[in-house]
Amino acid sequence: MKRFFSILLLAASVALFGGCIRDGSAPEEETELFVVGFSQSGSESDWRLANTDSMIETFTEDKGYELVVENAMQQQDNQIAAVRSFILEGVDLIVLAPAMEEGWDTVLNEVYDAGIPVIIMDRSVNVGNNSLYLSNVGSDFLGQGNKAVEWLDEQTAGEELKILHLQGTYGTTAQLLRSQALEDGVASHDNWEFAGQICGDFTEAKGYEIMTEFLEENTDFNVLYSENDNMTFGAIRALDEAGITYGEGGQVKIITFDATSAALQLCFDGKVDLCVECNPLQGPRVEELICQYRNGEDIPKQVYIEEALFTKDDLTQEIIDGRTY
Ligand code: GYE
Numbered sequence: 453m454k455r456f457f458s459i460l461l462l463a464a465s466v467a468l469f470g471g472c473i474r475d476g477s478a479p480e481e482e483t484e485l486f487v488v489g490f491s492q493s494g495s496e497s498d499w500r501l502a503n504t505d506s507m508i509e510t511f512t513e514d515k516g517y518e519l520v521v522e523n524a525m526q527q528q529d530n531q532i533a534a535v536r537s538f539i540l541e542g543v544d545l546i547v548l549a550p551a552m553e554e555g556w557d558t559v560l561n562e563v564y565d566a567g568i569p570v571i572i573m574d575r576s577v578n579v580g581n582n583s584l585y586l587s588n589v590g591s592d593f594l595g596q597g598n599k600a601v602e603w604l605d606e607q608t609a610g611e612e613l614k615i616l617h618l619q620g621t622y623g624t625t626a627q628l629l630r631s632q633a634l635e636d637g638v639a640s641h642d643n644w645e646f647a648g649q650i651c652g653d654f655t656e657a658k659g660y661e662i663m664t665e666f667l668e669e670n671t672d673f674n675v676l677y678s679e680n681d682n683m684t685f686g687a688i689r690a691l692d693e694a695g696i697t698y699g700e701g702g703q704v705k706i707i708t709f710d711a712t713s714a715a716l717q718l719c720f721d722g723k724v725d726l727c728v729e730c731n732p733l734q735g736p737r738v739e740e741l742i743c744q745y746r747n748g749e750d751i752p753k754q755v756y757i758e759e760a761l762f763t764k765d766d767l768t769q770e771i772i773d774g775r776t777y
Contacts, residue, residue, distance in 0.1 A: 485513060486516055486517050486742075487543040488518070488519050488544065488546070488742070489520045489522070489534075489535075489537075489538030489541065489546045490521045490522070490546075491531050491534040491549065492504050492507075492522065492523050492524065492549050493524050493549050493550060494525050494526035496621075496653070496655050497656075497680055497682040497710070498681065498682060498777060499681070499730060500732070502776070504523075505777075506734055506735035506736070507519065507738070510735030510739050520538070526653075527551070528552050531548075532555075535548065536559065536562065539566045542568075545568065545570070545571065546569070546571070547570075547571050547738055548570055548572050549572075549575065550572060550575050550576070551575075553575065553624065554578055556578075556579050557580055557584075560579055560585065561584065563584070570584065570585040570586060571585065571588075571589065571738055572585050572587070574589075574590045574732075575590060575593075575625035575626055576625045582753065586745060587741050587751050587753055588753065588755070589737050590757065591626075593628075594629040594630075594633055595756075596709060596730060597629055597630040597634060597728075599728060600633065600677065600728050600761075601633050601637035603707075603761060605637070611674075612643050613641070613645070613674060614645055614672060614673040614675070615634070615645070616646075616647045616650070616675065616676050616704075617649040618659060618678040620651075620652070620679040620683070621653050621654050622651060624654075626654075626709075627654075627679055630679045630709060631649075634677050648666055648670060650662045650666055652678075652679075652683035652686065652687070653683075654679070654683060655682055655686070656683065656686040658683070658686070659678070659682060659683030659685065659686030659690075660687065660689050660690050661686070663686060663691070664694075667690055667691070667694040671696055673704065675705045675706075676705070676706045676707070678707065680708070681709065681711070681714065681715040681727075684715060684724065688718070698723065698724075699721075699725060700723075700764075705725045707724075707725060708724055708726070708727055709727075709728045709730055710727075710728075710732075711729040711730065711762055711775075713772050713776075716771070716775060717772050719767060720772060722764060726763055727762040728759075729759040729762065730759060731757045731758070731759055732777060737755060
């Protein structure tokens with residue numbers, strides 16, 4: 453009987469570690485779950501909520517995982533504390549969705565010394581030694597910004613542009629690179645200038661607040677480049693209250709990042725001119741990497757998720773309704 457159990461256990465662990473179950477078939481009861489500690493940076497936006505859901509839906513017990521989720525509420529200190537608690541708990545692997553790019557060397561060295569592998573998801577970390585993590589899965593934020601700038605260039609060739617730049621939380625990869633693309637665009641166009649650069653922290657509330665304040669001083673701009681959809685929703689409320697028109701035939705062209713269903717709907721309705729997609733559904737891609745790692749395969753250091761641009765012409769109601777976030 454004992455022997456029978458050992459064979460069962462062996463078969464189960466071969467299934468888990470050799471095949472890395474992905475088809476939803478239940479592992480043998482005797483098999484231990486693979487524990488993933490997931491440090492999420494916050495819950496500031498619809499993008500972030502969809503990203504958390506994607507992880508929860510992917511790493512289920514029936515596939516052999518236990519997912520421990522810690523939400524840092526946009527505070528790096530909370531996130532560092534969460535990572536340390538994962539070390540103490542002895543999780544099998546850590547997925548870190550870092551709020552900030554800087555400040556990770558110490559704690560990631562601690563994780564490394566504890567022998568726990570790390571996958572960085574969404575934004576990046578800037579550390580002295582890249583072997584502190586296995587892989588970085590996320591978006592090509594500079595590519596997103598560059599595509600937006602190219603689109604703006606094509607749409608407005610030769611026009612004088614006064615651009616209001618609504619920025620995400622300073623020091624995050626999404627902000628740094630989307631901002632860099634626009635700053636490069638302004639620097640290389642004599643007819644482009646900034647009307648202002650203001651920070652809305654990636655939230656709807658802050659987007660509304662900072663936009664309202666800005667509009668009290670200055671309404672002389674014809675482009676709004678907003679680094680995420682939630683800030684755009686807040687900014688649009690402020691524009692409505694100030695009586696400034698936007699979108700098709702309006703004073704202000706709006707470019708927004710994420711392409712959530714609510715933003716796509718605004719685009720389809722002619723209120724937003726360009727949605728730059730940023731795909732939050734990264735759980736399955738992270739799982740694939742974990743499987744590769746557990747199977748002893750080589751893992752790419754940087755994995756970008758495929759993303760598109762949407763204008764009204766690219767949209768149908770069906771596409772919008774098919775979006776789960
Ligand atoms: O665009 C924004 C979120 O890092 C890609 O952060 C993420 C960004 C996303 O709060 O909505």
